[in-house]
Amino acid sequence: MLFNSFPFIFAFLPFTLAIFVLLARVSHALAASWLTAASLLFYAWWDYRYVGLLVASIAFNYLFGVAIARATESARRHRSRALLTFAVVVNLVVLGYFKYANFFLESVGAIAGTRWGIGNVVLPLGISFFTFTQIAFLVDAYRGLVTSYHPVHYALFVTYFPHLIAGPILHHKDMIRQFAATGMYRLEAGNLAVGTTVFTMGLFKKVVIADTMASFSTPAFAAAADGQAMSFVAAWGGVLAYTFQLYFDFSGYSDMAIGISRMFGIHLPLNFDSPYKATSIIDFWRRWHMTLSRFLRDYLYVPLGGNRHHPSRRYVNLMITMLLGGLWHGAGWTFVAWGALHGVYLMVNHGWRSLRGSVGGGSARGGRWGEYVSRSLTFLAVIVGWVFFRAGTFTDAVRMLQGMTGVNGFSTPSYFAEAGNSMAVVAVLSEFEWIGRPTRLLVAMFWILVFFVVWLAPNTQQIMGCYNQALDPYPGASGRPVAPALRWRPTPTMAIAAALVFFISLVGLLTDRPSEFLYFQF
Numbered sequence: 452m453l454f455n456s457f458p459f460i461f462a463f464l465p466f467t468l469a470i471f472v473l474l475a476r477v478s479h480a481l482a483a484s485w486l487t488a489a490s491l492l493f494y495a496w497w498d499y500r501y502v503g504l505l506v507a508s509i510a511f512n513y514l515f516g517v518a519i520a521r522a523t524e525s526a527r528r529h530r531s532r533a534l535l536t537f538a539v540v541v542n543l544v545v546l547g548y549f550k551y552a553n554f555f556l557e558s559v560g561a562i563a564g565t566r567w568g569i570g571n572v573v574l575p576l577g578i579s580f581f582t583f584t585q586i587a588f589l590v591d592a593y594r595g596l597v598t599s600y601h602p603v604h605y606a607l608f609v610t611y612f613p614h615l616i617a618g619p620i621l622h623h624k625d626m627i628r629q630f631a632a633t634g635m636y637r638l639e640a641g642n643l644a645v646g647t648t649v650f651t652m653g654l655f656k657k658v659v660i661a662d663t664m665a666s667f668s669t670p671a672f673a674a675a676a677d678g679q680a681m682s683f684v685a686a687w688g689g690v691l692a693y694t695f696q697l698y699f700d701f702s703g704y705s706d707m708a709i710g711i712s713r714m715f716g717i718h719l720p721l722n723f724d725s726p727y728k729a730t731s732i733i734d735f736w737r738r739w740h741m742t743l744s745r746f747l748r749d750y751l752y753v754p755l756g757g758n759r760h761h762p763s764r765r766y767v768n769l770m771i772t773m774l775l776g777g778l779w780h781g782a783g784w785t786f787v788a789w790g791a792l793h794g795v796y797l798m799v800n801h802g803w804r805s806l807r808g809s810v811g812g813g814s815a816r817g818g819r820w821g822e823y824v825s826r827s828l829t830f831l832a833v834i835v836g837w838v839f840f841r842a843g844t845f846t847d848a849v850r851m852l853q854g855m856t857g858v859n860g861f862s863t864p865s866y867f868a869e870a871g872n873s874m875a876v877v878a879v880l881s882e883f884e885w886i887g888r889p890t891r892l893l894v895a896m897f898w899i900l901v902f903f904v905v906w907l908a909p910n911t912q913q914i915m916g917c918y919n920q921a922l923d924p925y926p927g928a929s930g931r932p933v934a935p936a937l938r939w940r941p942t943p944t945m946a947i948a949a950a951l952v953f954f955i956s957l958v959g960l961l962t963d964r965p966s967e968f969l970y971f972q973f
Contacts, residue, residue, distance in 0.1 A: 452496040454707045455657050456965040475636035483603050490612035501575040509609050512585040520592040535593045546582045554782035577616035588623050604630040613708040617970040619722035619742035635716040644941045645918045646713035651953045653706025658959040661700035667692035670866040675850040683861040686854025693841050704968045706911050720922040725910045730825040732796040745924040770794040780973050789839040909933040
């Protein structure tokens with residue numbers, strides 16, 4: 452079931468919330484159990500056959516988490532370490548079978564000159580998210596950091612439907628304490644107002660902006676996959692469109708997940724903080740998929756040694772972390788290349804900072820113009836990385852990169868005009884005869900608006916200010932003040948504005964079938 456679908460918006464979400472509120476008046480445990488059951492139903496809507504896998508994963512990791520914690524508390528470190536190792540290995544084996552087995556066998560077969568495989572294996576939706584969530588729980592149980600083992604709260608922590616299929620990656624200490632608090636089980640008008648507003652912002656980003664950008668990016672990468680020589684305009688247009696499609700798709704999902712949770716009185720961690728405003732790759736990874744960055748830092752980079760050893764060891768740790776981070780996103784060598792590229796970026800970034808520090812340069816960026824240059828270079832580096840992230844093969848990526856250099860000319864492909872004609876806003880406006888079909892003007896205005904929003908406009912948490920209160924994996928990243936006129940307040944004017952945005956989003960859904968979020972495949 453998709454957040455950006457009529458069954459979810461007008462049936463599943465209001466029904467689940469209404470029953471939750473009614474049951475909360477009777478029993479908090481009963482209300483939490485209902486939310487868990489509703490989350491399993493939400494997951495089953497995609498494919499009921501994999502609900503058993505999810506339930507088995509929850510039961511296995513809960514039992515082992517309790518056993519590990521008890522062994523740790525009784526000072527039986529060898530036993531707890533053995534239990535932890537076994538449990539983590541089982542999780543990784545299951546994840547590896549569904550997500551990486553064919554990739555590994557095909558890679559080995561390509562080297563050996565054979566054709567190995569295990570047939571068509573369907574990737575269970577969200578398996579990376581609920582696996583990483585539970586591995587963190589196991590490790591923290593071993594470290595003695597888990598303080599609550601309520602089985603219903605644990606099951607809800609894993610299955611909670613707003614995060615289950617595309618993140619954020621939840622941490623038990625953030626969520627289980629909220630499930631145990633009485634405030635979650637009271638329906639509050641403020642939570643509904645904030646939640647619906649944030650959800651509406653996310654819906655607009657997904658339906659109106661991300662899906663429109665897809666009409667430009669998809670044909671461009673399809674042309675590269677078909678072997679066409681990409682012109683400068685075709686390559687840059689396609690890559691920039693995908694750059695913005697992924698941005699608003701992921702940002703939209705993150706907003707919708709936070710908004711839905713707020714309706715239930717639950718605060719999810721912030722997962723997206725205007726990453727294209729980053730002034731370095733280090734800054735980018737503090738803003739993009741923030742909960743994944745936290746997980747990789749706390750459960751991979753730091754255990755590897757982090758920056759506690761010689762600088763060369765630090766760079767090795769960075770590269771290992773980013774290679775595995777790339778592989779987490781997908782079973783393909785292009786994802787590994789994307790991770791390696793960001794590993795190199797981070798090594799250069801840290802090396803540059805060390806060099807500036809050693810020569811007395813400090814952390815200054817040269818004023819406002821220096822910040823603009825840093826932001827532009829970072830944005831360009833990220834765009835190049837997205838080419839590998841999106842391309843199906845290295846050959847496709849090379850074609851796109853060649854086109855971006857201009858070696859194949861500068862002509863505008865015909866499918867760009869067709870993409871403009873398919874824009875939801877154009878399709879709707881064309882129904883009014885007095886407007887006609889001002890495709891080119893609207894497309895140009897749309898692209899300008901997108902650049903403005905990404906680079907200059909305040910983000911959702913800034914607009915919502917203190918009303919949002921999403922949990923922040925990197926304290927201080929969110930909540931920077933904006934002009935009072937841009938701050939959301941629970942007023943009739945703001946309600947009318949949100950209703951208009953919601954209506955436009957629904958019109959967009961009427962013009963085309965709902966599309967999946969890009970992070971569903973990870």
